[in-house]
Amino acid sequence: MSISVESISKAVGARVTNIDLREDMSPEVFKAVHQAMMDYQVLVFPGQKLAEEDQVRFTSRFGEIGGRNRKVPTAEGKSVLHPGIMLISNIRKDGKPIGSLPDGEMMFHSDGAYAKRPFRYTLLYAIEIPSAGGNTKFANMYKAYDALPDLLKARLVNARAEQVYYAGSVEKNNPSNSLTGKRLHPLFIAHEETGRTALYASRLITTRIEGLTPAESDEILERICEISEQEEFVYEHVWTPGDLVMWDNRCTNHARTNFSSGERRLLRRTTVFGVDPVPASSEAA
16 A cells, blocks of 8 residues: 655645554555655644554654653643643633643744754644634744845854743743743754754744844844744644644644634644754754
8 A cells, every 4th residue: 555645735744645544554654654754844644533542653653752741740641541642622621621732822833842852743633623713834944944034044053042831821921830841952953864954943932042132032033933934834734623633843833823712622642752953054054
């Protein structure tokens, strides 16, 4: 059996069909899926029927399943098969969310950027979807880097940026009590598999550029975020139950659009640990 891979936008992403993720992948199918990830950065597998164990097994083929380092207990607790599983949901039981990131829109970010080992991949499976909204936008950070003015690239060639994330919060200035990390990473990183240079910054998580005054840092971060969020670099995924979407956090950012709090939304997330990002070479940058 050979999978079918079809581009879904000029910005980023492909649809992968003729595959049942409940079944073990042969070496040939795994190689094809991995190559599609390198080529398209975001993969949509529609029409899947995945139990938790299916998603965990598929995720584990790509590396060590990511964990969740929290200072407070997760909402999911022992209700999920694997401690790395996150339920992204606004559903509440006895007045408390059954999962994480329950309500509203969310600014562009890269999962785990605040850690020493950011997540290489994120996999999100749709179970219940509202009638409108709650879409996920994906920004191509290879294209964002390429679009930066040459003078700005030269100025920032060796720069590092601080990444901070407050777990459970969808507002940058409204942190929860489960702060999960802070880390300085290169602003321009080299993807360790493709060798391509990506811009590693986002509106939600990146707080400052090391060595600049607060005013200079804020001005430049706003500029590069505006560039990376241009419509031509973004694909917006409208979810259908049964979609499994997998993306590469090394070269994409993602965001969530608003949706009605009166409608249920439930998705299941797994991740794969990556490596400490390395700076792009001076020649590449």
